[in-house]
Each structure stands twice: as structure tokens, then as C-alpha cells.
Amino acid sequence: MKLISGVASLLAGALLYLLFRSKNLLGFQLLNRIGAETWADRMRSYTSALALPDFIVYALPGGLWALSYILIIDSITGKQSRSTRLLWASVIPTLGMASELFQAFSILPGTFDLWDLVCYALPYIIYLIII
Amino acid sequence: MSKLTTGQTVIASLIIGFFIFSAIITIFIPTDDTDTTDEPTPADTTVVINATEAQMSQSEHPSVSPQKPVVKTEAIEGDPMEELNSLIGLEDVKAEVRSLANIVKVQKQREAQGLKNTPITYHCVFSGSPGTGKTTVARILARIYKDLGVLKSGHLVETDRSGLVGEYVGQTAPKTNALIDSALGGVLFIDEAYALTEHKGQDYGSEAIATLLKRMEDNRDNLVVIVAGYKDEMKRFVDSNPGLRSRFTRFIDFPDYTGEELYKIYLMRANKYGYKLDEDADALLQEQLNQAVEHKNRYFGNGRYVRNLFESCVTHQATRLSKISNPSVEQLQQLTKEDVENAYKSVLQ
Numbered sequence: 001m002k003l004i005s006g007v008a009s010l011l012a013g014a015l016l017y018l019l020f021r022s023k024n025l026l027g028f029q030l031l032n033r034i035g036a037e038t039w040a041d042r043m044r045s046y047t048s049a050l051a052l053p054d055f056i057v058y059a060l061p062g063g064l065w066a067l068s069y070i071l072i073i074d075s076i077t078g079k080q081s082r083s084t085r086l087l088w089a090s091v092i093p094t095l096g097m098a099s100e101l102f103q104a105f106s107i108l109p110g111t112f113d114l115w116d117l118v119c120y121a122l123p124y125i126i127y128l129i130i131i
Numbered sequence: 132m133s134k135l136t137t138g139q140t141v142i143a144s145l146i147i148g149f150f151i152f153s154a155i156i157t158i159f160i161p162t163d164d165t166d167t168t169d170e171p172t173p174a175d176t177t178v179v180i181n182a183t184e185a186q187m188s189q190s191e192h193p194s195v196s197p198q199k200p201v202v203k204t205e206a207i208e209g210d211p212m213e214e215l216n217s218l219i220g221l222e223d224v225k226a227e228v229r230s231l232a233n234i235v236k237v238q239k240q241r242e243a244q245g246l247k248n249t250p251i252t253y254h255c256v257f258s259g260s261p262g263t264g265k266t267t268v269a270r271i272l273a274r275i276y277k278d279l280g281v282l283k284s285g286h287l288v289e290t291d292r293s294g295l296v297g298e299y300v301g302q303t304a305p306k307t308n309a310l311i312d313s314a315l316g317g318v319l320f321i322d323e324a325y326a327l328t329e330h331k332g333q334d335y336g337s338e339a340i341a342t343l344l345k346r347m348e349d350n351r352d353n354l355v356v357i358v359a360g361y362k363d364e365m366k367r368f369v370d371s372n373p374g375l376r377s378r379f380t381r382f383i384d385f386p387d388y389t390g391e392e393l394y395k396i397y398l399m400r401a402n403k404y405g406y407k408l409d410e411d412a413d414a415l416l417q418e419q420l421n422q423a424v425e426h427k428n429r430y431f432g433n434g435r436y437v438r439n440l441f442e443s444c445v446t447h448q449a450t451r452l453s454k455i456s457n458p459s460v461e462q463l464q465q466l467t468k469e470d471v472e473n474a475y476k477s478v479l480q
Binding site: 010014017021025026027030038053054055061065068069072073076077080084088091092095096099 | 142150156157298
């Protein structure tokens with residue numbers, strides 16, 4: 001169940017990227033390489049009239065990404081001790097938060113956004129509380 | 132971590148690797164890609180774009196742009212006037228830009244001689260349909276301003292409503308200010324600027340405009356703002372606020388491309404990537420472009436339409452050639468009537 005939820009969360013985040021994010025991203029070049037660009041373009045054309053709030057387009061995919069990781073990794077570490085589970089689950093959210101902080105200090109390209117940071121942290125905080 | 136079995140550790144590590152990979156492909160923007168076909172990205176990326184290339188690269192759904200919010204482009208390389216002249220069509224726009232450059236030049240000469248100058252505004256309104264070269268000309272103008280000493284760096288920060296307006300109370304002014312800070316010494320280009328005033332529901336567009344106007348005043352020596360969008364909407368936008376009306380007095384209108392100009396843009400693109408049209412394809416292309424112009428609506432993508440058409444031609448050529456085991460160089464270069472015909476149908480869909 002966790003695994004399915006994790007994959008679904010990952011797919012939802014990927015879909016937001018696919019439909020609403022800039023085509024300049026490396027991911028779209030990879031799609032192009034595998035010949036899926038036309039398909040992606042067609043999908044984007046169906047949703048081009050939708051103007052989703054910035055939060056959904058820019059911050060939520062990061063949160064879904066972190067959530068997805070936590071769910072998937074927990075399906076492996078689920079029978080371990082709490083500390084082990086928390087340690088493994090912290091890897092990707094920590095990387096996400098670090099990347100955001102690096103952006104704040106211009107170490108990584110991109111624009112720091114507090115909501116991105118919150119979205120990376122939130123799934124882990126919830127996980128921390130519920131396990 | 133040691134409590135996991137080796138197998139589990141390996142799987143967990145692979146999962147981490149996959150997630151890192153997925154982050155990389157969704158964060159990074161290849162900087163060698165000069166084809167900035169789509170809207171800006173949230174990453175504040177820096178790309179050097181050749182003006183003619185930019186004119187050629189356009190996309191199909193220009194009026195709707197959920198992606199963005201900011202793209203920062205360094206000052207264009209080479210002679211900006213040469214770049215301007217190399218653009219296909221846009222004769223009136225070129226004349227306007229030349230005349231603006233001349234005014235600035237003479238003002239600078241007068242200043243050097245200790246003569247008084249009448250205040251002129253460098254801020255502009257670029258009005259016109261999508262894909263008519265507004266961003267391209269903004270880049271060129273930024274560089275001209277730099278060369279004439281109006282601006283220090285001549286870079287272009289391109290954004291739209293989403294790059295200026297926050298979602299919640301108190302976010303808009305800092306967001307707008309941060310963006311303006313990044314544009315100091317260059318040009319801030321606000322695409323579809325009319326969206327700042329036409330948004331329905333809870334809206335912080337007016338806060339963004341107030342912040343923008345204040346900064347235009349405070350930074351009048353090192354900030355130029357160009358607002359762009361459809362002609363009627365831009366008129367309404369400027370008229371909606373006395374502050375905007377007094378600061379944006381220079382309008383440059385970008386007309387839609389003619390069928391012949393679109394054909395030239397197509398050929399330029401084909402030539403650049405080493406494709407040739409056979410005689411029938413050439414005739415059909417001209418006919419179709421003329422027809423597209425004749426039946427266009429206000430959302431017609433102009434240069435972007437041509438780009439899509441060209442890309443579609445290339446796709447159909449590839450499909451056709453996939454049936455040939457060893458295509459010759461000529462075959463690899465040739466676009467046929469069939470390719471153009473299929474491409475046109477695809478683009479129409």
C-alpha cells in the first residue's frame with residue numbers, strides 16, 4: 001500500500017512537471033531523446049488553458065517528491081527500529097531542503113522559496129509524528 | 132542503517148539514486164540550449180541567445196503561460212544594430228528602435244557638451260500578438276541601452292505576472308522588489324503585463340504595480356522597464372493607472388508576420404539545421420503559410436507557429452525515412468511535399 005501510494009505521489013508530481021513546467025528543463029530533453037516529446041506536447045496542449053496557482057505548479061511537486069520517497073523507503077525499512085526508519089527517510093527531504101537553502105545563498109541555480117522548503121519538510125515532519 | 136540486510140540497503144540506495152536523478156532532471160536547465168522555446172523557469176537561469184535564433188524559436192500556446200516566473204538573459208553578444216537588422220520583417224519596429232537609439236545617442240552627446248536635455252523615457256510598451264519578436268527586440272534594446280551608456284549591464288530579466296505577484300498577503304512587494312533588484316542595470320521585461328490588472332478574485336497585482344512604479348522612480352538611472360502584450364489589453368493596462376500612463380509613453384507596435392515573412396523564417400530555420408525543401412514542398416509551404424495567415428485568430432503564434440510547423444516537418448520526415456534502410460545524405464536533408472502536408476495537419480490538430 002505504501003509502495004503504491006509512493007509511486008502515485010511520484011507520478012502526480014511528475015505529471016505537474018510534464019504539464020505545467022518549463023520545457024527547457026533537462027527532463028524534457030530526455031523525453032525528446034526517447035521520442036516522447038510530441039506525446040508530451042499533446043498532453044500539454046490539453047491543459048494549456050489551465051492556470052494553476054503557483055504553489056501547485058512550483059512548490060507541490062517537491063513536496064510530492066519528498067512524500068513519495070518517504071513512502072517508498074518506508075516500505076523497505078518499515079520493520080526496522082524507529083531511528084533507522086527516520087534516518088533512511090530523512091535522506092531525500094534533507095537533500096531537498098539543502099538544495100533550497102543552497103539556492104538562497106546562490107550556491108545552486110534557482111530561486112529560494114519558503115514554500116518549497118516547507119513542502120520538502122512537511123512530509124518528513126508528519127512521518128516523524130506518526131511512526 | 133546497518134539493521135537492513137545487504138539487499139535492502141542496495142535497494143534503498145538505488146531508490147535514493149533514482150530520486151536524486153529525478154531531482155536533477157527536473158531542476159537543471161541545459162545552458163547550451165539556445166532554443167528557448169518555452170516560457171521561463173523558476174530557476175533564475177542565464178542564457179545567451181542570439182536574436183535571430185530567438186525570433187525563430189517560438190511555441191504554439193503563447194497566450195497561456197503557467198510556467199515561469201523568471202528568465203535572466205545576459206546582454207546579447209555582437210552588434211545589436213546588426214542583430215536588429217537581421218530580423219525578418221518588423222520594419223516599423225526597427226525604425227522605432229533606431230530612432231530611439233538616435234535620441235539617446237544625441238542626448239548623451241549633448242550631455243557631454245554640457246547642454247540641457249529634455250527628459251526622455253526609456254521605458255516602453257511593446258504591443259502585439261504572441262510570437263512577433265517582442266522579447267527578441269527587448270534583448271536588442273537592452274544591449275543598445277548598454278552600449279549608449281544608459282544601462283550598466285544590458286541584461287534582460289523576463290517575467291510575467293507570476294514572477295511579480297505573491298499568493299498571500301505580504302508576499303507581493305518583497306517578490307517584486309527582489310525581481311527588480313535582479314534587473315537593476317538592465318531591462319525588466321514584463322510579458323502579458325495587462326494580467327496584473329485583469330486578474331479576477333483575490334489579487335495582488337495592484338500591489339505589484341505600486342511597487343514597480345516606486346522602484347521605477349527610485350532607480351530611474353539604472354532600470355528600464357518594458358511591458359508587453361496584446362495591443363488593446365496593453366492600452367487598457369496603461370490607462371488603468373495614472374502612474375503607468377505617465378511613465379509608459381513610448382509604444383512600439385509589433386505587427387503580425389505576413390505569409391512571406393513566415394516563409395523566410397521557416398527557410399532560415401531549415402537552413403540552420405541543414406534541411407532543404409524540394410520544389411513541391413516549397414510551393415506547398417508558401418501556400419499553407421499564406422493560408423494560415425489569412426485564417427489566423429488573435430492567438431495565432433506567428434514565429435512560434437513556424438517553429439512548430441518546422442519541427443513537425445522534421446518529425447514526419449523522420450517517420451518517412453525510417454522505412455528506408457540506408458538513406459542518402461540528400462534524403463536526410465530533403466523535406467518533401469508529403470512532410471509539409473502531414474506537418475500542417477499535425478499543427479492544425
